Amino acid sequence: MRNPIAVTLCALTLTAQIASGAFAADERYQMMQLSDGTVRLNSHTGAVSYCRETAGGLACSMAAEERDAWVATTHDLSQRVAELETRIAKLEAGAPSSDSLEKNETPARPNNEAGPELSGNEEKQIDKAMKVAESLMKRFARLVKELRNDVQGL
Numbered sequence: 001m002r003n004p005i006a007v008t009l010c011a012l013t014l015t016a017q018i019a020s021g022a023f024a025a026d027e028r029y030q031m032m033q034l035s036d037g038t039v040r041l042n043s044h045t046g047a048v049s050y051c052r053e054t055a056g057g058l059a060c061s062m063a064a065e066e067r068d069a070w071v072a073t074t075h076d077l078s079q080r081v082a083e084l085e086t087r088i089a090k091l092e093a094g095a096p097s098s099d100s101l102e103k104n105e106t107p108a109r110p111n112n113e114a115g116p117e118l119s120g121n122e123e124k125q126i127d128k129a130m131k132v133a134e135s136l137m138k139r140f141a142r143l144v145k146e147l148r149n150d151v152q153g154l
Helices: 004-019 064-094 098-102 120-153
Strands: 029-034 037-042 048-054 057-062
Touching: 057 064
Parallel strands: none
Antiparallel strands: 029 037, 037 048, 048 057
């Protein structure tokens, strides 16, 4: 029977040594011998396992808290996967077919989605922004052309 106080003390000792940098970064597992087995500390995650010698070698098992956390995490991940699969199925059901996209057809809007109505002031602002963007693009194209001419002249 393992002594919970000894296991806890070993785990705390190993955790303190890892936190202080006593172990090299490439040493993932640290082992500490007990009277009835071995405690294994994963220096990357802090997980502690209790190990026993068997006929086939060393057999390690997770602590109860770790097992519970692992089960909870697995359950949470399974729920997230199911939610994502449902979301993907809904998106695929509402997505236009690949044939219509290959023909450069724009997907039709649903009848209840007419698009935003713009006021005269908003249209003026959009036109002004487009003119500024066009001016910037022309200036950029001119700079690229000048740069190309300079490079070719070398």
